[in-house]
Amino acid sequence: MNLAELTKLLKAEVYCGEEKMDSQISFVCAGDLMSDFLVHAEPNSMFVTGLVNVQVVRTAEMLDIAAVVFIRGKKPTDEMINLAVKKGIPLITTTATMYLCCGMLYEAGLKNVPLPSVQATL
């Protein structure tokens, strides 16, 4: 699915990255621990998180993450938006909970990021 379709599905508000709405997203990585993100590096992925700090954007940048979704209506700070604009990473917010957001994305056909052992064979 592309980001525009996902944004509509999640009834999400877009804070930046409107120009990237036709990005294709295949995988989702959800969580609140930076390390959980850093272990699973896969392009065309989206973060789903309740963590709101500038390092989330940095982590997304390091891993070439296609977009970051914040759950439960959490809004990114101005600092985060400025950095995300600089790095070309869309930031969007859904009012859904983590569970519901993940459920909707999974039902829409988005897969879990491949596990490291699989990546090692690629």
Added chain:
Amino acid sequence: MVKLKDITLEHHIKGMDFITAGEASSNIKHTLQLIGYPPAIIRRVAIAAYETEMNLVIHANSGVIKTSINADKIEIIAEDTGPGILDIELAMQEGYSTAPDNIREMGFGAGMGLPNIRNCADEFTLDSVYGDGTTLRVVILNQ
């Protein structure tokens, strides 16, 4: 890929500075993109560099990251004069962390940093003297 001689980058990292934390790694990543390194290798370097940089920010008072890039490999050497690591074997265990609560609230401190770096690297050396400082050397080969 552009034919190149050694490129060296030096980044000074300030402890507990969570605003600029990540800029060094971003700079290293961007340099590799400009050179034309393959994306999969850039990602491994980015993860190793970022975890290294965050370790310096979180645990060391300050440190220096020296990155050497040539056509064959990328070498990252991170040196600090922070508190050092008491038990390196323990520090390398997944899930073991000495990070305080305020760091964990930011989403860090899960104890995966050093294991993540090692998993990204082709060569990994960690030396530390408790009370004196730590040196980490990571090499990622272009292959």
